[in-house]
Amino acid sequence: MKLGKRVIMFFGFILFIFSNVFAQQINPQPVKEQFKSIDENNDKFISSNELQAYQAKKFNELDKDKNGIIDKDELKDDKSKIFGKADKNNDNQISQKEAFKQFNDYFNSMDANGDKKVTEDEFEEYWPINLRL
Ligand SMILES: [Ca+2]
Numbered sequence: 001m002k003l004g005k006r007v008i009m010f011f012g013f014i015l016f017i018f019s020n021v022f023a024q025q026i027n028p029q030p031v032k033e034q035f036k037s038i039d040e041n042n043d044k045f046i047s048s049n050e051l052q053a054y055q056a057k058k059f060n061e062l063d064k065d066k067n068g069i070i071d072k073d074e075l076k077d078d079k080s081k082i083f084g085k086a087d088k089n090n091d092n093q094i095s096q097k098e099a100f101k102q103f104n105d106y107f108n109s110m111d112a113n114g115d116k117k118v119t120e121d122e123f124e125e126y127w128p129i130n131l132r133l
Pocket residue numbers: 039040041042043044045046047050
């Protein structure tokens with residue numbers, strides 16, 4: 001009986017370690033931190049403008065040669081794959097227009113009740129599942 005308990009505890013421990021590692025892989029940056037970094041004026045809502053400002057910042061980071069386009073090589077550095085879905089015309093490049101449109105879609109999808117504000121709850125529900133930041 002004692003051994004049985006130990007085995008269960010052992011496996012419980014292993015499971016605990018694995019679930020932690022797994023959680024970190026899916027979500028390296030806590031969602032709350034992410035929310036705060038996007039909510040620039042700290043009013044606990046993400047506005048469409050704030051999300052686009054975030055998009056522009058990320059776009060600039062990825063666009064190494066500053067030609068206003070994220071090409072296939074630059075896109076590899078997008079670990080979060082946040083721009084991955086933006087390439088609607090499938091030319092392996094993300095234009096600023098495509099990026100803008102994609103984040104507009106993100107915003108509308110997150111804004112569940114359509115009040116043009118994204119709360120932390122709405123954000124938490126959508127962002128980690130769909131965007132693995
Ligand atoms: Ca805000």
